[in-house]
Amino acid sequence: NAGVMQNPRHLVRRRGQEARLRCSPMKGHSHVYWYRQLPEEGLKFMVYLQKENIIDESGMPKERFSAEFPKEGPSILRIQQVVRGDSAAYFCASSRTTGSVETQYFGPGTRLLVL
Amino acid sequence: GENVEQHPSTLSVQEGDSAVIKCTYSDSASNYFPWYKQELGKRPQLIIDIRSNVGEKKDQRIAVTLNKTAKHFSLHITETQPEDSAVYFCAGQEVQGAQKLVFGQGTRLTINP
Numbered sequence: 001n002a003g004v005m006q007n008p009r010h011l012v013r014r015r016g017q018e019a020r021l022r023c024s025p026m027k028g029h030s031h032v033y034w035y036r037q038l039p040e041e042g043l044k045f046m047v048y049l050q051k052e053n054i055i056d057e058s059g060m061p062k063e064r065f066s067a068e069f070p071k072e073g074p075s076i077l078r079i080q081q082v083v084r085g086d087s088a089a090y091f092c093a094s095s096r097t098t099g100s101v102e103t104q105y106f107g108p109g110t111r112l113l114v115l
Numbered sequence: 116g117e118n119v120e121q122h123p124s125t126l127s128v129q130e131g132d133s134a135v136i137k138c139t140y141s142d143s144a145s146n147y148f149p150w151y152k153q154e155l156g157k158r159p160q161l162i163i164d165i166r167s168n169v170g171e172k173k174d175q176r177i178a179v180t181l182n183k184t185a186k187h188f189s190l191h192i193t194e195t196q197p198e199d200s201a202v203y204f205c206a207g208q209e210v211q212g213a214q215k216l217v218f219g220q221g222t223r224l225t226i227n228p
Contacts, residue, residue, distance in 0.1 A: 033215060042121075042204055042220045043159065048213035056213035091158065093216075103149065104216060106158045 002027065004094050004107035005074075012113045019079040019086070021110045025094030032075045033104060034060075034067060037089040049075055082114045117142040117209045121219025129227050134195055136222045138205035139187040147208040148188050149216070150179060154201045162203075163190070192224075200226045 005024040013019050025032050031050055035043040045059040049069035060067065064082075069075040079086055089111045093104035118141040128134045140148070146167035151159035165172045165179045165188065172179050176195075181188040192199055202223050206216040 033213075035216075035218075042218040043216075045213075045215040045217070048215055056215065058213075059215075102214075103161060103164065105161070106151075108158045111156075 004029075004092060004105055006092055006107035006110050008110060009108060010111050010113070012115065013082045014115050015083055016081050019082050019112055021077040021079075021090050021092075021112070022074040023077070023092035023094075023107055024074040025092075026105055029094035029096050029105075031095045031102075032069055033093045033095075034075075034077050035091045035093065035106075037091060037109075039088070043091060046077070079112075082112070084114045087112055087114045117145055117207045117217040119205060119207045119217050119219045121205050121222060123222060124220060125223045125225070127225045127227060128195055130195055130197060132195055134190075134192045134199070134224055134226075136190045136203055136205070136224070137187060138189070138207075138219050139185075140207040140217075141186065142207065142209065143183075143186060144210045145207040146210055148179070148181060149206050149208070150190050151204045151206065151218075152201045153204065153221075159204060195226045197226050197228055200224060 033048050034046040037043045047060045047067045048056040064080045066078045089109045091109045093106045095102040095104045121138045149164035152162045153159045163177050163179050165181050176193045178191040202221045204221050205219040
């Protein structure tokens with residue numbers, strides 16, 4: 001049973017470029033969470049999505065950041081016009097449901113470096 | 116919303132000794148508290164979790180205790196080994212809305228041989 005998949009694992013961008021991060025949840029999981037981890041810090045919630053719906057984006061910056069989880073294919077976190085402060089590890093996690101307590105399983109992360 | 120505080124931020128123990136990491140939370144409605152271990156450059160891995168209907172849970176050398184009244188929970192690692200060295204994060208899960216995890220700041224645990 002494949003775990004949560006993320007790609008790319010490492011991404012280098014110059015300031016002003018776009019970054020696209022992809023996340024495929026575990027089989028049978030329909031809920032995706034994105035978290036950001038700055039160097040030497042904990043994980044901070046960004047956005048929660050179900051298929052074709054953004055449920056909660058309260059942790060995501062209002063400008064330059066967007067997320068989607070289409071009916072087919074992986075969830076994508078998109079960062080436009082990246083700045084150095086966007087350099088971080090971006091983790092996605094998936095769970096089966098949220099009707100009751102459900103464990104979130106994390107992917108390997110994408111480490112974004114903005115030059 | 117939920118707020119989780121974790122301490123200490125760093126912890127160094129001798130191999131074979133026990134390590135204890137403590138967390139407090141603010142939302143009395145929270146009912147799920149996982150602990151994740153993160154090695155350098157790796158993903159957070161769930162090592163143990165506890166639900167609010169129990170006070171303690173144990174898995175081999177790892178145990179977690181929960182005090183709902185005081186709103187704090189702790190991770191206990193006994194007979195520590197060098198491979199226990201990592202950053203440990205506690206989290207509380209919000210019961211409203213997205214039920215997102217709110218993480219503590221992390222504890223860097225070093226096991227000295």
